[in-house]
Amino acid sequence: MTKRERYLAFANFQPVDRIPRYAGYVGEMFDKMKAFCGGVDPGTFFNNDGGGAAGLTPPEGFTQPDYSSYHTEFLGNPLFGIDGNGCGHLSHGFYHFTEYISPLRNATRFEELEAYPLVSNEGWSDAGMVASREAAHAAGNPAVLWVGHMYENSWQVRGYEPFLEDLLLQPEWSDYLLDHYMRNNIRAATAAARAGYDAITVGDDVANQNALMFMPKLWREVMKPRWAKVFAAARAIKPDLVIWYHSDGNVFDILGDLIEIGVTILNPVQPECMNPLDVRKYCGKRLAFDGCVGTQSTFPFGTPDDVRRNVRELVDTLDGAHGGLMLSPTHVLEPEVTVENVAAFFDECDHALERVTS
Numbered sequence: 001m002t003k004r005e006r007y008l009a010f011a012n013f014q015p016v017d018r019i020p021r022y023a024g025y026v027g028e029m030f031d032k033m034k035a036f037c038g039g040v041d042p043g044t045f046f047n048n049d050g051g052g053a054a055g056l057t058p059p060e061g062f063t064q065p066d067y068s069s070y071h072t073e074f075l076g077n078p079l080f081g082i083d084g085n086g087c088g089h090l091s092h093g094f095y096h097f098t099e100y101i102s103p104l105r106n107a108t109r110f111e112e113l114e115a116y117p118l119v120s121n122e123g124w125s126d127a128g129m130v131a132s133r134e135a136a137h138a139a140g141n142p143a144v145l146w147v148g149h150m151y152e153n154s155w156q157v158r159g160y161e162p163f164l165e166d167l168l169l170q171p172e173w174s175d176y177l178l179d180h181y182m183r184n185n186i187r188a189a190t191a192a193a194r195a196g197y198d199a200i201t202v203g204d205d206v207a208n209q210n211a212l213m214f215m216p217k218l219w220r221e222v223m224k225p226r227w228a229k230v231f232a233a234a235r236a237i238k239p240d241l242v243i244w245y246h247s248d249g250n251v252f253d254i255l256g257d258l259i260e261i262g263v264t265i266l267n268p269v270q271p272e273c274m275n276p277l278d279v280r281k282y283c284g285k286r287l288a289f290d291g292c293v294g295t296q297s298t299f300p301f302g303t304p305d306d307v308r309r310n311v312r313e314l315v316d317t318l319d320g321a322h323g324g325l326m327l328s329p330t331h332v333l334e335p336e337v338t339v340e341n342v343a344a345f346f347d348e349c350d351h352a353l354e355r356v357t358s
Contacts, residue, residue, distance in 0.1 A: 001018075003142060005140075007020060007326075010288060011288050013285045015323060018350055019349045021326065021350075022046075022326075023346075024333065026332050026334050029335045033342060036342075049326065051143060052146075053129065053132040053192075054129055065086065067082050067103055068082070088100070104157055105162060116157070118180050120184065122187065126191040126194065129197075133196050143199075145199075147188045147192070147201065147202045148181065148185050148188065150181045154181060158173070167222060185230045186230050190233050197238075199244055200241060201244040201245075202243070203247060206223065206251065209272065232262070243263050244267060244290065245258055252282070255287065256282075265326075266279075266287050266290070267290040267328075268291030268329075270294065277318065290326040292327055292330070293310060293329055293345065294329075295331040299341055299342075303341070307341050307348065308348040311327060315327075
């Protein structure tokens, strides 16, 4: 099978020739893995499954808004940076984890939200997307577009606690931000569908280790209908478009809702938060899994034999031979993970079906 054939088979619960799998790494861990792989990029060395493709591009002459006036007290700090949404990030030296500094954290008037320079992708070009899809398919890879967040972008701009308060006390504020990112996501998702992409990926971290960050009723009232609009708009153009949705934590309470609005693949299905077998029993073949191998448990604290055993158990109990399962770390791997554990993960994924069928 090509990577594209394997990806589509797994997403649609069809037999696969081997378990699709991949891994990502923080910088220091990437360097460890690259040395282990003899100087070769570990994604290339292990032949990661998955895919990518070009997105919408801004018009000629587009310039990113200058958000520095929202972060004057941090300017000049070499550990501080500002992302494309205007959210500040203050590093405390722990890999990719940063302290978020929200530009509208102190806003007291709705007019301050209206004056904030949110970036819109309206009018952006999809000129390169068909060629990107053709190139991916010619190489045997799936054409997959990262579309974006909605809830995460909104709270990062507004501030976490202020945004949660807005949801309950002044919903016109949260609606304003959520609707902006929803419109951006609709434009990106429909462009991917028009270009013939195989899949779109979206995500919002709406859960902690034990439950949603808020009552499921609130998610159903606020987030669910907006994601439903994004997915429906794209599927109206390409009905078989695969939709991959990410949220860390325990999202069991909204699994049925995600299926209802058209999600195909759930990531990362954290085993420390939800038992993958329980999720499968509840969802059946209505939701494929990407993830399942814990970065809070098996990868950092297990041995290579533990990793192999975990892979075999997942393949067996979730019937990975017949699709519905892509294995990956549930987050990027950090330096406490041994290279031997990573190598064992890939090797066991690549040979697990030989043992099942022999």
